[in-house]
Amino acid sequence: MYSLSQIANITGGQLHGIDTLPVKYLSVDSRKVFFHTETLFFAIITGQRDGHSFITELYGQGLRSFVVSKMPDTSTFPQAGFITVPNSLLALQQLVAYHRTQHNIPVIGITGSNGKTIVKEWLNQLLAADYNIVRSPKSYNSQIGVPLSVWQMNAAHTLAIFEAGISKLGEMEALQKIIRPTIGILTNIGAAHDAGFEDQQEKIHEKLKLFAQVETLVCCYDDPLVKEAVEKLPIGKFTWGKSDKCDIQITGVETQSSHTLIHISGRNPASLIVDSQYSFTIPFTDAASIQNCIHCIAVCSYLKLAAHLIQERLLLLHPIEMRLEWKKAINNCYLINDSYSNDLSSLNIALDYLKQQRQTEKETVILSDIFQSGIADSMLYFQVANLLAQRKVERVIGIGSSISKYKQAFINQKITTEVFNSTDDFIRHFNTLQFKDEAVLLKGARVFGFEKIARLLEQQYHQTVLEINLTALSNNLKKYRSLLRPSTKMMVMVKAFGYGSGGAEVGKVLQFNKVDYLAVAYADEGVALRQAGIHLPIMVMNAEPSTFDALDEYNLEPEIYSFDILDAFLRFCKVHGIASFPVHIKLDTGMHRLGFEIQETATLGRLLAQQNILTIKSVFTHLVASEAAEHIAFTQHQAHLFITACDALQMQLGYGFLRHLANTAAISLHPALQMDMVRLGIGLYGVDSANKTDTEVVTTLKSTVAQIKKVKAGDTVGYNRKGVVTKDSTIATVRIGYADGYRRELGNGNGSMYILGQLAPVIGNVCMDMTMLDITSFENIKPGDEVEVFGKNISIQQVAKQCHTIPYEIMTGISQRVKRVYYEE
Secondary structure, eight states, X not given: OBOHHHHHHHHTOEEEEOOOSOBOEEESOGGGOOOGGGEEEEOOBOSSOBGGGGHHHHHHHTOOEEEESSOOOGGGOTTOEEEEOSOHXXXXXXXXXXXXXXXXXXXXXXXXXXXXXXXXXXXXXXHTTTOOEXXXXXXXXXXXXXXXXXXXXXXXXXXXXXXXXXXXXXXXXXXXXXXXXXXXXXXXXXXXXXXXXXXXXXXXXXXXXXXXXXXXXXXXXXXXXXXXXXXXXXSEEEXXXXXXXXXXXXXXXXXXXXXXXXXXXXXXXXXXSEEEEEEEEESOOSHHHXXXXXXXXXXXXXXXXXXXXXXXXXXXXXXXXXXXXXXXXXXXXXXEEOOSOOOHHHHHHHHHHHHHTOOSSEEEEEEEOOOOOSSOHHHHHHHHHHHHHHTTOOEEEEESHHHHHTHHHHHTXXXXXXXXXXXXXXXXXXXXXXXXXXXXXXXXOGGGOTHHHHHHHBXXXXXXXXEEEHHHHHHHHHHHHTTSOTTOEEEEEOHHHHHTTOHHHHHHHHHHTTOSEEEESSHHHHHHHHHTTOOSOEEESSOOGGGHHHHHHTTOEEEEOSHHHHHHHHHHHXXXXXXXXXXXXXEESSOOSSSEEGGGHHHHHHHHHTOSSEEEEEEEEOOXXXXXXXXXXXXXXXXXXXXXXXXXXXXXXXXXXXEEOBOHHHHHHOGGGOTTEEEEOGGGGTOOTTSOSOOOOOEEEEEEEXXXXXXXXXXXXXXXXXXXXSSSEEEEEESOOGGGTOOGGGTTTTOEEEETTEEEEBXXXXXXXXXXXXXXXOOSOOTTOEEEEESSSSOHHHHHHHTTSOHHHHHHTSOTTSEEEEEEO
């Protein structure tokens, strides 16, 4: 632990106020502070968020230690200690760089374009028996993630593994000072983040700065650009590749149906594989996993792990699940399955996700023993119990002899606690545990086989699923926010069940990321959001008299678009004695759908000025063609009409209100029209009609092959004999049809699906529940294989074009019977 005065000296800051309790935890996110008396908060300023704005909230919660670049009025925070620095992010990095110097253990630093997290996690599995390892949680490899990772180092650790990711020039030097690796690993150099660099050479050069002071760099020499750059470094190298000049030569790779044989020849005295031939068997067949495994073999060999031990442990490797999934479970429960590893860092991340996606009042954590934490078990489970209590977890089910021994730590925190010695013991008692109307977090070390528990808890559906990547959704939000002025607010559209992605689930992410407003089409959508725990302001775009009671009860703000609705809502409020109800006024500047005509605004202004029942929160209009270059003049015309009308309304009302007219396309194409707020719609979900914002795919519709048939030339496939087979063909039947939202227009060769790296055309008519694909030219496809309907390989825009429609219709047309699976990477 460090005192504030020590931290001030380390960072070169000035301490104001009191030197508070010792600092054990660091935070840059006000949503993720749980141990307030032991946490130091860094108020970091980004393009859209100023951490200083959360100081009052955090102080009210009990936090007392802050690093700031703008000194607040200390009289408002009499019990707090503030360290003032020029830049809070640099101060965070300086503090952790100093913390790193206090630990003299081997540190493996990993960078590259792909495979960093996989290699890190596999090395942890391979070396856990020999070292007490501290490593980056998940993929914490950014300018903020790296210091938060390295801060975990303590005297009990004997090996550290940290990854570093960069997206532009000038970032790696800071990460090198924090990680200070003694051993380096350069993984695959691919196309990720190419936009931040002039060319591949520049990107390689920048990444290699992480290894400026390593004793040895482990890397593949098959890439000539990598080889050329690495050879110039004045450091030790431990190389692998096809060349006999490499320390480990790859003499052959044989891929079988379920495993791969890697034949190598070792030539370096630093390795135990010296002047000998050896073959390693790995339980993977894809090229990326093979390359990642060879990196791990090379590191283990360099660390003098015997070849037979490497082989034994390689066979125990498992695919790393890089995402947290939120699934519907039995008895109206939700399940988060994060059962591939269990340590304090990943438990913290999983608990944050549980808190963010809170759908139920009751929460249960099923937790296995935690191995090799470097902390005595008595203290370890005391800390775990504290973590669960801080997150207000109601029940914990412990599995394993250690957690069972320290059951009392959880009971002392008033958490309902049940323990079992093994997973099989838990399964025998499963029917007595009564899982109902709750969220269940499954968090267990791999050896406990929690996948058996997951199978018991998961609700069974047919095999068509819509996957929603909440990390991509958050990233898209950040990208659009980065285009806004700091003062511009953001309203996000979650109407139509969140464009088919799930209103409550998407709303949770938006609330977690502190957007300013949500918007829905109808009151019942707003009610559902409130019942799911969403407390953000919500605008209802189609408020009807029959729903006015719901607007009042659930604190929903109606759009007023006509004198009829205005008069009806005023009468409702008068009858119920309501005053100052927040509403939003819509003007029609050219869409001619809903809204007050511009010539009506003078009358509207007089009516609104004569009453005190309604408070105008915003006035807005809808741009007709903001994405169309040929209609720029009309867009400017709409903006002029809108501004003129708003000015007149404000003068009549005597107070200001938010003004907004920019939709998704206008955010990037018409930055001058941001005004007070913008409305982000389909762009959040990865579809930018302006094609100006590099958004990520959020939704992926998947299914599986049900059956494969051989069909003779001249036969037909499907209803009405529409699919005519002109040659002997192979047909795959896929578990999706028009009842799931796969449109009939996609039949008869108009549409296609992605399977095993290729596009397979639809043959015959699309059926209600099934669709047939022509896979005649494909090899090795079998029943149960996964099929992508749209996603990263077939864009939703492409599917919409094939249907002669727009992405909105495709997204919102996915049936509710299709299971939604939510995950974070």
